[in-house]
Amino acid sequence: AQKITQTQPGMFVQEKEAVTLDCTYDTSDPSYGLFWYKQPSSGEMIFLIYQGSYDQQNATEGRYSLNFQKARKSANLVISASQLGDSAMYFCAMRYMEYGNKLVFGAGTILRVKS
Amino acid sequence: EPEVTQTPSHQVTQMGQEVILRCVPISNHLYFYWYRQILGQKVEFLVSFYNNEISEKSEIFDDQFSVERPDGSNFTLKIRSTKLEDSAMYFCASSEAGRKTPLHFGNGTRLTVT
Numbered sequence: 001a002q003k004i005t006q007t008q009p010g011m012f013v014q015e016k017e018a019v020t021l022d023c024t025y026d027t028s029d030p031s032y033g034l035f036w037y038k039q040p041s042s043g044e045m046i047f048l049i050y051q052g053s054y055d056q057q058n059a060t061e062g063r064y065s066l067n068f069q070k071a072r073k074s075a076n077l078v079i080s081a082s083q084l085g086d087s088a089m090y091f092c093a094m095r096y097m098e099y100g101n102k103l104v105f106g107a108g109t110i111l112r113v114k115s
Numbered sequence: 116e117p118e119v120t121q122t123p124s125h126q127v128t129q130m131g132q133e134v135i136l137r138c139v140p141i142s143n144h145l146y147f148y149w150y151r152q153i154l155g156q157k158v159e160f161l162v163s164f165y166n167n168e169i170s171e172k173s174e175i176f177d178d179q180f181s182v183e184r185p186d187g188s189n190f191t192l193k194i195r196s197t198k199l200e201d202s203a204m205y206f207c208a209s210s211e212a213g214r215k216t217p218l219h220f221g222n223g224t225r226l227t228v229t
Binding site: 031033035037042043044045047050052091093095100101102103104105106107108 | 156
């Protein structure tokens with residue numbers, strides 16, 4: 001069964017420091033996509049970054065980067081130079097290509113940035 | 116930037132009543148979805164819709180639920196007879212074709228069943 005695991009229910013980081021949010025997944029499909037979303041306290045879901053299973057390089061998008069380790073089945077989100085506005089819930093999600101177009105979400109990690 | 120819009124932002128209903136949650140997906144998107152999130156918890160897939168029919172649904176999406184695209188722009192989720200446990204945030208999302216394309220979510224409708 002396909003599964004996304006985010007083991008950190010909550011994380012703290014000091015402003016301007018980097019933080020890594022963990023995500024592991026379980027699939028036997030060779031083709032899949034990994035997505036990270038941010039959900040601020042206002043509730044909307046904001047797409048941050050995408051990594052494909054066949055992508056040779058780790059994805060980067062501004063201050064966001066993905067530490068993709070395919071053999072370990074992990075896709076950790078790295079946020080550099082944390083800002084107070086980064087305080088939010090972060091969800092890892094997976095699209096299993098063999099099983100339609102939906103995204104399956106992990107349980108999320110709450111990040112709090114301290115000043 | 117185009118966005119997914121959902122109405123209403125908050126709906127309060129009594130148990131047993133029918134509710135319709137409305138969504139306007141991004142106009143050139145082909146795939147439409149409903150997800151729900153019980154307060155502070157996981158985002159759960161309900162249903163996906165493509166080419167005017169359901170392409171996939173979860174165990175949550177039982178006979179109480181239905182979806183419809185009544186015209187070229189709206190996408191609705193109907194809950195026939197609401198239960199207390201249907202109280203949640205309901206998100207509509209849409210996406211283009213292609214495995215790399217993200218889902219674009221609306222701001223959600225908070226449904227409270229009393």
